[in-house]
Amino acid sequence: xxxxxxxxxxxxxxxxxxxxxxxxxxxxxxxxxxxxxxxxxxxxxxxxxxxxxxxxxxxxxxxxxxxxxxxxxxxxxxxxxxxxxxxxxxxxxxxxxxxxxxxxxxxxxxxxxxxxxxxxxxxxxxxxxxxxxxxxxxxxxxxxxxxxxxxxxxxxxxxxxxxxxxxxxxxxxxxxxxxxxxxxxxxxxxxxxxxxxxxxxxxxxxxxxxxxxxxxxxxxxxxxxxxxxxxxxxxxxxxxxxxxx
Amino acid sequence: xxxxxxxxxxxxxxxxxxxxxxxxxxxxxxxxxxxxxxxxxxxxxxxxxxxxxxxxxxxxxxxxxxxxxxxxxxxxxxxxxxxxxxxxxxxxxxxxxxxxxxxxxxxxxxxxxxxxxxxxxxxxxxxxxxxxxxxxxxxxxxxxxxxxxxxxxxxxxxxxxxxxxxxxxxxxxxxxxxxxxxxxxxxxxxxxxxxxxxxxxxxxxxxxxxxxxxxxxxxxxxxxxxxxxxxxxxxxxxxxxxxxxxxxxxxxxxxxxxxxxxxxxxxxxxxxxxxxxxxxxxxxxxxxxxxxxxxxxxxxxxxxxxxxxxxxxxxxxxxxxxxxxxxxxxxxxxxxxxxxxxxxxxxxxxxxxxxxxxxxxxxxxxxxxxxxxxxxxxxxxxx
Ligand SMILES: Cc1cc2nc3c(=O)[nH]c(=O)nc-3n(C[C@H](O)[C@H](O)[C@H](O)COP(=O)(O)OP(=O)(O)OC[C@H]3O[C@@H](n4cnc5c(N)ncnc54)[C@H](O)[C@@H]3O)c2cc1C
Numbered sequence: 229x230x231x232x233x234x235x236x237x238x239x240x241x242x243x244x245x246x247x248x249x250x251x252x253x254x255x256x257x258x259x260x261x262x263x264x265x266x267x268x269x270x271x272x273x274x275x276x277x278x279x280x281x282x283x284x285x286x287x288x289x290x291x292x293x294x295x296x297x298x299x300x301x302x303x304x305x306x307x308x309x310x311x312x313x314x315x316x317x318x319x320x321x322x323x324x325x326x327x328x329x330x331x332x333x334x335x336x337x338x339x340x341x342x343x344x345x346x347x348x349x350x351x352x353x354x355x356x357x358x359x360x361x362x363x364x365x366x367x368x369x370x371x372x373x374x375x376x377x378x379x380x381x382x383x384x385x386x387x388x389x390x391x392x393x394x395x396x397x398x399x400x401x402x403x404x405x406x407x408x409x410x411x412x413x414x415x416x417x418x419x420x421x422x423x424x425x426x427x428x429x430x431x432x433x434x435x436x437x438x439x440x441x442x443x444x445x446x447x448x449x450x451x452x453x454x455x456x457x458x459x460x461x462x463x464x465x466x467x468x469x470x471x472x473x
Numbered sequence: 474x475x476x477x478x479x480x481x482x483x484x485x486x487x488x489x490x491x492x493x494x495x496x497x498x499x500x501x502x503x504x505x506x507x508x509x510x511x512x513x514x515x516x517x518x519x520x521x522x523x524x525x526x527x528x529x530x531x532x533x534x535x536x537x538x539x540x541x542x543x544x545x546x547x548x549x550x551x552x553x554x555x556x557x558x559x560x561x562x563x564x565x566x567x568x569x570x571x572x573x574x575x576x577x578x579x580x581x582x583x584x585x586x587x588x589x590x591x592x593x594x595x596x597x598x599x600x601x602x603x604x605x606x607x608x609x610x611x612x613x614x615x616x617x618x619x620x621x622x623x624x625x626x627x628x629x630x631x632x633x634x635x636x637x638x639x640x641x642x643x644x645x646x647x648x649x650x651x652x653x654x655x656x657x658x659x660x661x662x663x664x665x666x667x668x669x670x671x672x673x674x675x676x677x678x679x680x681x682x683x684x685x686x687x688x689x690x691x692x693x694x695x696x697x698x699x700x701x702x703x704x705x706x707x708x709x710x711x712x713x714x715x716x717x718x719x720x721x722x723x724x725x726x727x728x729x730x731x732x733x734x735x736x737x738x739x740x741x742x743x744x745x746x747x748x749x750x751x752x753x754x755x756x757x758x759x760x761x762x763x764x765x766x767x768x769x770x771x772x773x774x775x776x777x778x779x780x781x782x783x784x785x786x787x788x789x790x791x792x793x794x795x796x797x798x799x800x801x802x803x804x805x806x807x808x809x810x811x812x813x814x815x816x817x818x819x820x821x822x823x824x825x826x827x828x829x830x831x832x833x834x835x836x837x838x839x840x841x842x843x844x845x846x847x848x849x850x851x852x853x854x855x856x
Contacts, residue, residue, distance in 0.1 A: 343853060363850035364843075370853060371789050374478055378772065379765040382480045401761040447754055454757030458748050463736050465558035465729075468764040 235263065235272070236281050243285060243292055251293045252309050264299045264388065265306075276384040276391065280329050284377075287333020287439075290431035296326055300388065315443055321396035322388060324443035328380045328399035334436045335373045335403075335410045341429055342369060342414045349419075362417060369413040376406035382472045390473075397453040398471045404446040407436050474852040475785050480768065481775030487548040494555040497528060502559055508823035510560025511733040514726050515687050515831075517638060518562035519596070525563075526596030531570050539578065540591030546778040550725065550771060557729035558736075564638060564687065569593045569600035572720040573646055577666075580705030580713055585666065589644070602721075603633040603647030603667070603691065604714065611844050614659040614711065618649040618693060627651075627703070629665065629673075629696040637838075639689035640676040642669050648714050651707055662710035665702045672696070683830055715784075721839050723773050723787035728766040728794035730835050731801035734828045735759055737821045738805050745816075752808055759801065766794050785852030788845040795836040802829035 242258045255261055264279070265271025274282075279296065286292045294312045300322065301311035315323040346357030346366055356362045379402030383395035411433045415422045422429045444452075457467050501524060502510065509516065525531055533549045535541025542548075556563050574593045577585050592598035609615045618631025633639070633647060645667045653661035669676060673696035678686035705713050739756060742748045748756070769790045776783040802825055809817050809825070836842040850856050 343855075346855060357850075357855040360847070360850075363855050364846050366853060366855060367792075367846040367849040370475070370849065371793050374789055375765050375769065375793055378478050378480070378768045379761070382764075382768040397757065398761050398764050401758060402765045446758070450754040450757030450761065451750055452757065453760055454753035454755065455748070457756050457760050458739060458742050458753060461743060463558065464732060464739065464760060464763055465554065465767075467760055468767050471760070471764040472768065 235274070235278060236285065239282055240285055243289055243295070246293070248291070255293070255295060255298075256309070260295065261299055261302055261309075262306075264303050275387055276325075277381075279326070279388070280381055280384040283326055283329035284333035284336065287330035287435070288337040290334075290337070290428060290435060296330070297323075300326065303388070313442075318388075320443050321391050321393045324400040324449070325380070325384060325391055325396045327439040327442050328376075328396075328403040329384065331403040331407055331436055331439045332373075332377045332380050334432045334439070335376060335406060338410055338414045338429065338432050338436070339370060339373045341432070342366060342417050345421075346417055356417070365413045365417055369410050369417075372406035372409045372413075376403045376410075379403065385473050392473075393452065394456065394471045395473070397449040400444060400449045401446045401453070404440045404449075407440045411436060474854065475849075476776065476781065476783065478769055478772040478786065479775060481547075481771045481778075483547045483551060483771070484545070487545055487551055490548055490551045491555060493528075494530070494552055497525075498555060498559045498561060502561060505560075506823075507560070507733050507737045507820050508827050509562075511731075511824045511827050512562065512685070513557055513560045513730060513733065514563050514567050515637075515685070516560075516562030517564040517641060517687070519565045519599075521562050522565040523596040525566070526594065531566050531596055532574060532590070532594035535574055535578065535590060535594060539574075539586055540594035541574075546774045547771075550774045554725050554729070554767075557726055558732050560733040565599050565641070566593065566596055568602055568637065568642075569598060569644075571724060572602070572717050573600035573644070575720050576646060576664075576713065576717050577704070579716070580664070580709075581666075582701055584701060585704070589666075598644060599638065599642045601636045601639045601642035601645045601669075601689075601691075602717075603636060603639075603645040603649075605635045606632060607634050611841055613648065613714070614662070615655055616648055616650060616662065617655060618647065620649050620651050620663070620665060620698070623697065626700045627665065627698040629667070629693045629698055631693050633691040635679075635688045636676070636691050637688050639669070639691045640678045640686070642676075644668055645691065646704065646717070648710050651710070659711035661708060662714075663707050664704040664710045664713050665698060666704050667693075667696070667698065667702065671698075681831075683827055718840065719782065719784050719787060722791050723777060723783060725767070725770040725794075727791040727835075727839070728763065728770060728797060730795075730798040731828050731832065732763075734801060734805060734824050735763075737824050738808070741818060741821050749811070751811075755804055755808060759804075762797050766790065766797060769793070785849055788840075788848045788852075791839065792836075792842055792845045792849070795842065798835045799832045802832050 263272045263274050266273045283296045297314045298311045300314045301308035304317050347355050349356050380399040421427050529542050532541035533544045537543040574590050606616050620627040620629040647665050651663040673694045676689050676691045678689045680686055773783045773786050
């Protein structure tokens with residue numbers, strides 16, 4: 229088990245044990261809030277690949293607080309707590325990339341819910357997932373989730389400060405596109421239960437929507453990325469290779 | 474059933490191949506217009522294939538003892554990515570290299586391996602795929618071409634259709650019925666190796682909607698085949714064909730079919746200057762999607778390198794990839810429609826016309842979108 233895996237395991241336990249009213253004292257005590265800080269500084273100097281994994285787990289849990297953003301904020305202000313928006317501190321690329329990583333988690337949670345529901349709900353004497361039309365919806369949903377995860381994860385390696393606007397664009401554009409299809413397909417498969425306040429789906433979808441429009445949406449980032457691409461006189465395959473480290 | 478897509482990195486030694494391939498392509502493709510390069514792996518040029526072979530670039534992953542280069546899946550990824558992105562005319566050897574040689578190595582007799590695989594690597598043995606028939610498309614298990622045991626071998630009758638370059642191939646690997654009837658479905662099928670120049674085999678090209686002749690119809694009239702025409706086990710044809718389709722579907726050719734068009738269009742924007750916000754945004758979107766698909770394809774290559782069997786994952790990449798390739802001509806056409814009539818270079822328009830008209834085929838060849846989604850659904854436990 230690598231260091232990253234070990235942290236992830238502990239992190240999941242901390243997240244799942246947080247009190248609903250005020251999670252911050254427990255988080256502070258857990259030590260997780262300072263993991264991004266250099267080891268010499270009492271942290272673990274986590275890099276982007278480890279942060280990606282933590283952000284995905286945070287994104288999976290519809291009521292988790294802004295732990296990752298707070299971790300990043302504490303790189304600059306060691307006392308920071310409950311920071312939701314790191315764009316003023318770290319700039320748009322890192323803020324967007326972390327939002328995209330959370331989106332991957334939310335979409336994976338939606339995928340799980342949807343798959344389980346398709347296998348459990350019965351109509352016309354069989355599970356709805358046995359119908360080809362429903363299989364089609366679920367297959368496309370899963371494709372989108374995998375594509376989004378790949379687009380985000382492939383770029384998130386190396387130190388936080390090294391994140392490039394190109395990597396962030398790739399992550400935010402692809403996750404944002406996936407979010408639209410994933411939310412629509414998941415709702416379609418769920419039928420009316422997905423519209424009810426009691427069922428978890430809408431909590432995930434709501435957060436997904438918020439992250440999608442935070443720190444620049446697909447259009448904003450596509451425009452940035454496209455202007456850069458047109459200004460560099462290279463073929464698209466070479467440019468595509470250069471989007472990830 | 475569905476494995477996760479782990480990010481994969483091309484090892485430096487394999488990445489180093491890229492420079493040589495680029496130099497080779499620059500030397501061999503100059504002057505070839507974009508609308509011809511847009512044919513990509515449908516473009517047939519035996520001389521180009523032999524030039525590649527002389528560089529040792531056919532059969533890169535195959536064992537050296539059979540004429541290959543014994544290199545990694547990642548080296549092959551670099552090579553074929555460059556060939557596809559440039560629109561090199563690779564059709565002559567594409568099928569043989571991609572699926573026939575690996576199939577023969579896995580299931581063939583030692584004679585088949587020792588005689589044919591080195592010829593493939595020299596660019597001297599071209600193959601075609603004999604799966605589809607007039608009444609068997611997606612429902613491949615319903616094939617009716619039939620081979621009966623005869624003295625010293627097999628007697629084959631039936632027809633294949635949509636056979637890519639059947640009229641220019643040296644061999645076909647065909648899925649045929651060797652026992653039972655159509656009602657036995659995937660039981661009783663076998664794969665046969667058929668030389669295309671023997672009596673009773675006729676192949677006639679079918680002209681496509683762009684005026685090209687790549688696919689063909691092939692008839693077998695009492696074709697007498699030797700005993701050793703059987704590949705693998707009698708009755709195992711179905712399992713073998715599934716393995717063959719995994720080779721067919723797992724490569725990056727399912728994402729690059731419209732790349733020549735994209736590069737032509739962006740080149741036009743650069744020459745013309747002042748890209749509009751809509752043009753810049755579309756460029757960014759296409760680039761992000763290409764980068765995503767490329768990473769997914771690389772991840773599948775990583776699974777192949779680890780000797781995993783990425784059937785479901787390859788179907789995911791093919792479905793996403795062909796949707797991407799197909800969306801491109803419509804999106805670019807809409808941008809070009811905003812320009813002053815007469816100001817768009819004719820070569821770009823010809824490239825657009827070609828890709829727009831052929832793009833519906835991207836999600837048919839190699840198995841339709843609907844069939845792939847069925848495979849994905851099975852991988853998810855829904856079927
Ligand atoms: C350019 C090109 C090259 C080709 N090259 C080769 C080749 O070299 N060798 C070869 O053997 N074949 C080749 N093919 C044939 C290709 O494999 C078939 O076109 C493909 O398998 C689909 O078969 P079909 O065209 O008969 O369509 P059909 O199977 O008749 O399908 C028509 C429509 O019905 C849908 N459909 C069918 N069954 C189902 C189902 N169970 N559920 C949901 N939808 C369904 C399909 O998805 C499709 O939308 C080539 C095709 C093209 C276009």
